[in-house]
Amino acid sequence: MRTTLLRVDDLCVTFPGAGEPVPAVRNVSFALAEGERIALVGESGCGKSVIAQAVMRLLPPETAISGSVRLNGIDIFAQSETAMEKIRGVQMGMVFQSPERALNPVYRIGKQLTDPLVIHGICDRTEAKKRVRDVLGSLGFTDPEWMMKAYPWMCSGGMCQRVLFAAVLLLHPQLVIADEPTKGLDADRLGELEEMLCAVSERDGAGLLLITHDLGLAARTADRVIVMYSGLILESGPSDVVLKNPGHPYTRGLVGSLPENGFTPIPGMSPALTDLPSGCVFHPRCPHALERCRTEMPDLCMDEEHPARCRI
Amino acid sequence: MNTAIRYFPAFPRISWKPYLLPLALISVFILISAAPEAFAPYRPNKLFDPYMELSAEHILGTDDMGRDLFSLLVYAARNSMLIGFASGALAVSIGVAIGLVSGWYRGLLDDVLMGATDVVLIIPKIPLAIILAAYLKPGPWILILVLGLLSWEGVARVIRSRVLQVRSAEFILSAQCLGFSRWYIMTREVLPVIFPLIVPKFVLMTAGAMLSESSLSFLGLTDTTMLSWGTMISESFTYSGFIRGMWNWWLPPALCIILSILAVTSIAFIHERGRRVVIQS
Amino acid sequence: MILCADSITKTYGKKKDRVDVLGSFSLELSEGETIGLVGPSGCGKSTCARLLAGLEMPDSGTIEFRGEDIHKMNREAWRNYRRSVQMIFQDPGGSFNPVHTICQSLSAVLAHAGVPRAEQETELERILYTVGVHPEILGRYPDQISGGQAQRVAIARGMIMRPSVMILDEPTSALDVSVQAQILHLLKEVQQERQIAYVFISHDTAVVEFMADRIIRI
Numbered sequence: 185m186r187t188t189l190l191r192v193d194d195l196c197v198t199f200p201g202a203g204e205p206v207p208a209v210r211n212v213s214f215a216l217a218e219g220e221r222i223a224l225v226g227e228s229g230c231g232k233s234v235i236a237q238a239v240m241r242l243l244p245p246e247t248a249i250s251g252s253v254r255l256n257g258i259d260i261f262a263q264s265e266t267a268m269e270k271i272r273g274v275q276m277g278m279v280f281q282s283p284e285r286a287l288n289p290v291y292r293i294g295k296q297l298t299d300p301l302v303i304h305g306i307c308d309r310t311e312a313k314k315r316v317r318d319v320l321g322s323l324g325f326t327d328p329e330w331m332m333k334a335y336p337w338m339c340s341g342g343m344c345q346r347v348l349f350a351a352v353l354l355l356h357p358q359l360v361i362a363d364e365p366t367k368g369l370d371a372d373r374l375g376e377l378e379e380m381l382c383a384v385s386e387r388d389g390a391g392l393l394l395i396t397h398d399l400g401l402a403a404r405t406a407d408r409v410i411v412m413y414s415g416l417i418l419e420s421g422p423s424d425v426v427l428k429n430p431g432h433p434y435t436r437g438l439v440g441s442l443p444e445n446g447f448t449p450i451p452g453m454s455p456a457l458t459d460l461p462s463g464c465v466f467h468p469r470c471p472h473a474l475e476r477c478r479t480e481m482p483d484l485c486m487d488e489e490h491p492a493r494c495r496i
Numbered sequence: 497m498n499t500a501i502r503y504f505p506a507f508p509r510i511s512w513k514p515y516l517l518p519l520a521l522i523s524v525f526i527l528i529s530a531a532p533e534a535f536a537p538y539r540p541n542k543l544f545d546p547y548m549e550l551s552a553e554h555i556l557g558t559d560d561m562g563r564d565l566f567s568l569l570v571y572a573a574r575n576s577m578l579i580g581f582a583s584g585a586l587a588v589s590i591g592v593a594i595g596l597v598s599g600w601y602r603g604l605l606d607d608v609l610m611g612a613t614d615v616v617l618i619i620p621k622i623p624l625a626i627i628l629a630a631y632l633k634p635g636p637w638i639l640i641l642v643l644g645l646l647s648w649e650g651v652a653r654v655i656r657s658r659v660l661q662v663r664s665a666e667f668i669l670s671a672q673c674l675g676f677s678r679w680y681i682m683t684r685e686v687l688p689v690i691f692p693l694i695v696p697k698f699v700l701m702t703a704g705a706m707l708s709e710s711s712l713s714f715l716g717l718t719d720t721t722m723l724s725w726g727t728m729i730s731e732s733f734t735y736s737g738f739i740r741g742m743w744n745w746w747l748p749p750a751l752c753i754i755l756s757i758l759a760v761t762s763i764a765f766i767h768e769r770g771r772r773v774v775i776q777s
Numbered sequence: 778m779i780l781c782a783d784s785i786t787k788t789y790g791k792k793k794d795r796v797d798v799l800g801s802f803s804l805e806l807s808e809g810e811t812i813g814l815v816g817p818s819g820c821g822k823s824t825c826a827r828l829l830a831g832l833e834m835p836d837s838g839t840i841e842f843r844g845e846d847i848h849k850m851n852r853e854a855w856r857n858y859r860r861s862v863q864m865i866f867q868d869p870g871g872s873f874n875p876v877h878t879i880c881q882s883l884s885a886v887l888a889h890a891g892v893p894r895a896e897q898e899t900e901l902e903r904i905l906y907t908v909g910v911h912p913e914i915l916g917r918y919p920d921q922i923s924g925g926q927a928q929r930v931a932i933a934r935g936m937i938m939r940p941s942v943m944i945l946d947e948p949t950s951a952l953d954v955s956v957q958a959q960i961l962h963l964l965k966e967v968q969q970e971r972q973i974a975y976v977f978i979s980h981d982t983a984v985v986e987f988m989a990d991r992i993i994r995i
Binding site: 227228229340341370371372397398399400437438440441442443444446447448449450453454 | 817818923924925926953954955956957958959961962980981982983984987
């Protein structure tokens with residue numbers, strides 16, 4: 185039984201918004217063990233990126249957060265900002281969306297990669313440069329020296345993506361969060377990305393929290409898949425089970441949207457978070473909706489092997 | 497259904513309270529310029545005893561010729577405000593037109609217009625104003641023309657660089673695809689987007705022109721028969737207002753100049769906080 | 778044969794900074810057909826799209842619309858070409874002016890297409906209904922609507938001009954997988970109803986195979 189690395193309990197995040205408060209995340213609970221890979225899957229606006237930012241404690245101060253997030257038993261929300269600075273990067277790392285924008289354009293890549301090692305006091309600059317060269321080589325760069333002297337704008341999106349992964353790997357964090365890593369990436373580069381994601385957890389025994397809207401990528405890369413919709417978890421389970429035998433109509437719809445299943449669309453659109461439907465949040469778009477789906481919202485028990493928030 | 501094209505981007509939902517004061521102040525000044533007869537107790541040419549002290553009938557006393565100083569102050573507002581706003585409007589109109597055309601067409605036209613801008617940049621405003629005032633028929637319009645025609649280069653450059661950015665945005669390409677003419681796109685697609693840039697520029701040009709006018713009038717280098725706050729201060733120097741310690745002559749116009757320029761520049765900051773920003777990534 | 782490109786090339790920069798973005802590309806598009814253009818990023822697909830849409834001029838080669846060279850057309854023919862060839866871009870929100878509401882953007886196009894003011898409101902509701910968007914988004918700005926909604930409105934806007942060709946430059950690359958499925962189906966519906974020819978550009982082979990009758994690789 186592997187130790188629990190990350191434990192999220194009943195997390196609720198509400199943004200103040202321009203008029204009414206916006207409930208971005210509601211009652212989300214899950215646990216990630218060491219070496220395990222979990223994917224949070226859902227459409228844009230379902231709250232998955234918000235969860236990642238909540239775990240890293242990068243949300244703006246006026247956000248209302250309740251529930252708890254524990255990393256290795258440490259309560260993240262109880263830490264001071266100084267303590268968080270030591271935790272971020274070293275114990276948990278994040279690979280952001282849009283690699284070209286996540287790198288500072290005025291500094292060389294070598295400097296951006298060696299700085300975190302030096303700042304966190306892990307090693308001195310000479311040793312840092314050597315480690316960077318090694319990691320860049322292992323990620324498939326044929327000329328690490330050139331890469332270290334280059335600026336981000338000289339590199340393509342795919343190269344920047346690998347640099348971001350290098351940045352995260354260098355610090356050997358126990359938890360790696362990848363936020364929509366496929367954004368801006370060509371379809372033919374997906375294979376490389378999947379390899380890198382798997383390598384991250386296999387190499388160091390780190391846990392991976394993958395955030396994506398692509399159920400296919402999630403199923404290929406992760407051990408467990410958690411499907412989210414409008415801030416709620418609708419289904420959770422081992423990735424092959426969820427893909428082959430979805431327990432929730434929404435997941436079934438997502439599976440249908442995949443290229444291999446003929447791009448079958450789900451009718452309708454996600455509701456605005458300030459104007460949620462009564463009862464089951466998915467019932468307006470559900471082909472099997474019953475009368476009671478309009479009034480009752482089913483519960484979800486995360487302790488089960490393959491829970492689904494549906495009565496059917 | 498609101499279909500009017502927005503030239504004025506939506507105002508953000510910020511608190512209006514801090515900006516109530518400068519807006520009120522500027523409105524008061526504009527009101528006074530528009531209808532001085534309603535505010536001044538007497539006509540500016542009406543003569544009383546000279547050098548009178550502050551009293552109930554003469555709130556600020558009288559000057560060396562016996563004119564009521566408060567009435568003079570009120571009537572002087574018109575020229576100061578007019579020269580300021582008119583110069584600002586002229587400078588911004590020319591600057592925006594040139595910046596828009598230059599940024600849109602690029603190439604040879606852009607080079608020529610920016611070359612012309614450089615030339616205008618070199619010409620010194622104040623000495624030219626002095627020379628022209630000496631040779632031509634005096635009046636506030638000389639000042640407006642000179643200040644307006646020589647201040648547009650800052651506006652032109654800033655507008656041009658913004659237009660260059662916006663020009664390659666996809667919504668402009670969309671508009672071209674849909675078949676809108678170049679002029680339509682420039683005026684109804686590009687202009688509303690750069691509008692938040694124009695307003696602070698206009699306001700700062702106005703403030704600058706007001707300051708230039710006051711300085712020139714104070715130095716006696718403009719039309720001396722023109723009644724403005726600057727000329728009032730100048731006259732107080734020339735006609736023994738300082739020596740006699742008559743602060744009621746030179747202090748009120750000086751305060752008015754300071755307050756009006758402060759109020760006008762504060763308005764520039766309201767528009768700076770506008771929300772609809774076009775960010776090119 | 779509605780659109781035909783013959784050995785078009787495009788180079789950016791001068792002398793030693795030259796970048797050959799597109800080298801000798803040819804294409805023949807018939808009525809109601811879909812041609813897919815596939816290739817990795819930076820291979821010149823977007824440049825190709827802009828050349829075909831007439832937004833840029835090729836350095837060599839010709840582009841013909843219904844047999845006429847588009848860069849040698851007179852005003853009337855050019856205006857007709859402009860109306861008949863529309864383009865959908867990759868960034869859905871970016872193809873709308875950020876300081877205009879959706880209503881203003883669409884009304885401007887309706888007015889340009891000659892729809893009288895009195896009929897504009899009904900026409901707006903009708904076209905939004907065809908693409909499956911609720912009219913309440915009319916009062917919103919482009920950054921206030923989702924990518925999927927924006928792309929639908931962009932398709933609706935393109936259709937106002939009754940085009941015979943639509944050039945789709947990576948229309949679903951910036952969208953979620955589930956929204957992508959909806960947009961692809963919408964595009965197919967529109968094509969069946971109106972017999973529009975598509976040039977569908979994407980880096981995703983699976984998507985192109987689903988949409989296109991013929992595929993060209995760059």
